[in-house]
Amino acid sequence: DGGITQSPKYLFRKEGQNVTLSCEQNLNHDAMYWYRQDPGQGLRLIYYSQIVNDFQKGDIAEGYSVSREKKESFPLTVTSAQKNPTAFYLCASSMRAGYNEQFFGPGTRLTVL
Amino acid sequence: EDQVTQSPEALRLQEGESSSLNCSYTVSGLRGLFWYRQDPGKGPEFLFTLYSAGEEKEKERLKATLTKKESFLHITAPKPEDSATYLCAVQAVGGSQGNLIFGKGTKLSVKP
Numbered sequence: 001d002g003g004i005t006q007s008p009k010y011l012f013r014k015e016g017q018n019v020t021l022s023c024e025q026n027l028n029h030d031a032m033y034w035y036r037q038d039p040g041q042g043l044r045l046i047y048y049s050q051i052v053n054d055f056q057k058g059d060i061a062e063g064y065s066v067s068r069e070k071k072e073s074f075p076l077t078v079t080s081a082q083k084n085p086t087a088f089y090l091c092a093s094s095m096r097a098g099y100n101e102q103f104f105g106p107g108t109r110l111t112v113l
Numbered sequence: 114e115d116q117v118t119q120s121p122e123a124l125r126l127q128e129g130e131s132s133s134l135n136c137s138y139t140v141s142g143l144r145g146l147f148w149y150r151q152d153p154g155k156g157p158e159f160l161f162t163l164y165s166a167g168e169e170k171e172k173e174r175l176k177a178t179l180t181k182k183e184s185f186l187h188i189t190a191p192k193p194e195d196s197a198t199y200l201c202a203v204q205a206v207g208g209s210q211g212n213l214i215f216g217k218g219t220k221l222s223v224k225p
């Protein structure tokens with residue numbers, strides 16, 4: 001089955017720790033995205049990548065980092081610099097950036113203890 | 114500033130009671146408008162893309178329409194399994210290549 005997988009489903013982090021969220025897609029899509037979803041707010045873009053070895057900051061990139069070494073993978077690291085990291089994180093992909101609908105993974109819920 | 118507003122925030126319907134959800138948008142130019150369904154604790158599921166005023170798309174009990182300022186998601190004879198949060202997003206001409214602007218969603222509850 002083609003799709004987007006995210007792991008883990010739930011993640012708990014102590015303050016001061018960096019954590020990495022995994023996102024893999026087998027849709028052969030060029031573009032991948034990371035969003036953050038908080039209760040009562042719309043999805044907000046953290047980072048996106050149009051092609052391998054390239055990525056751009058979204059609206060709320062501070063405290064986050066990404067890499068895109070393979071077409072299929074776009075991991076997100078939540079660093080200790082992110083002041084309020086508890087949220088639901090969603091990864092998405094599209095055939096190419098800017099012109100196609102985005103398809104989402106199942107999400108990772110991160111809780112800071 | 115590009116903006117998307119969805120109304121109502123929450124909608125409770127009886128099974129079989131048809132209604133509509135609204136998505137109003139303010140963008141300098143529309144590249145595309147997208148509807149998604151999201152169940153609790155899950156990622157959004159893509160439903161429709163609309164590109165130009167007058168366009169309509171249908172899927173089972175759902176029909177999405179588009180005007181120059183808003184989109185409607187019509188739900189005909191809903192069933193309890195249609196209960197979910199429905200998200201609207203727009204992509205603006207000249208906007209960032211990555212950026213979909215999302216509304217806050219309408220939470221639909223359908224009671225049997």
